[in-house]
Amino acid sequence: MLTRNPFIIFCLLFFVAAAPSIALADTSATILIYHRFGDDRYPTTNVSTEAFVDQMNFLRDNNYTVLPLAELVSMVKQDREIPARSVVITIDDAYASVYENAWPILKEHGYPFTVFVYTGGVERNYGDYMNWDQLRELKEQGVDLQDHGFSHNHLAFKPADMGEVGYRAMISGDLAKSMALFSRELGDTPRFFAIPYGEYNDIVIDEAKNMGFEAIFSQDPGSVGLYSDPYSLPRQPILGREWASLPHFEKILKIADLPVTDLTPHPQQLTSPLVSRYQVRILQPDAYVPGSFGFWISGLGWHQAQQDGDILFFETDKPLQRPINRIVVSGRRAKDGKLATRTWMLIHPDGDKAGQ
Helix, strand or coil: CCCCCCCHHHHHHHHHCCCCCCCCCCCCEEEEEECEECCCCCCCCEECHHHHHHHHHHHHHCCCEECCHHHHHHHHHCCCCCCCCEEEEEEEECEHHHHHHHHHHHHHHCCCCEEEECHHHHHCCCCCECCHHHHHHHHHCCCEEEECCCCCCCCCCCCCCCCHHHHHHHHHHHHHHHHHHHHHHHCCCCCEEECHHHCCCHHHHHHHHHCCCCEEECCCCCCECCCCCCCCECCEECCCCCCCCHHHHHHHCCCEECCEEEEECCCEECCCCCCCEEEEEECCHHHECCCCCEEEECCCEEEECEEECCEEEEECCCCCCCCEEEEEEEEEECCCCCEEEEEEEEECCCHHHCCC
């Protein structure tokens, strides 16, 4: 399922102002995330079958390489160059429409894909989900299956009456239950974890790493590059009317990864809603158009970044208001005019009660 804080205005703002591009090799890959296919009952998480066919045809006709998810993770971890025009297809939750509508299209194109299985939904025989026999059939046919948790709860919100020890135990218990069920029914230990709703903090990431997952996936929009953190890999949501349109699909494939470190504040549940300074260290400052760096912050909009050598920062006296807040730092690449971004998440101190 999709997180509750989309920010299409940010993406549109930058693409309208896009500089002319030059056909140069890229070292970023786009991970796509889908949910439902051809199911008009749920328009906010659905992509029509016709739109999905158009998107897969676009990848084929424009010579994109569709990589298996495990191959991309290996490239990031081993610092191997990512082929130009690379895409990975992932699908969250394991809805029945994947089996009925998406799989035949993907088989026709010969594209590998990954399904992150909401094990609790499958185990409880929820009507909109695949069953274990269907998932085993997908697995036998070479489809990659990975873990999406048992409860599908909003893990980033620590209950107000729970201490950190109990909170960590709640997260690890949910993951352990899901992994055990996954292994029992599908015969493998899952290697990768997609966070429910894409909502996370440092504790969620830490507990997932402690469970032994080799990579963790959010729903932060952006691309994957060699400087990406394998335990916080972004994915581009493809769903709804606007975000499933072919023009939007083409646009997000042009976004590159912005190589930065030292995210400040790092992903966490904040102790104060006022963050006076947002900051990153950019690894290749001279590779970007001077003056093109900026920060987009949930509820605060876009602001020109200040730069001090390899440090980009933005200072403000306005507090965050939303439960889930995304921070996007961006710049325009000098060599080809591409927009490059990096996104991370901050949770309001009041959690899901913020703004009420």
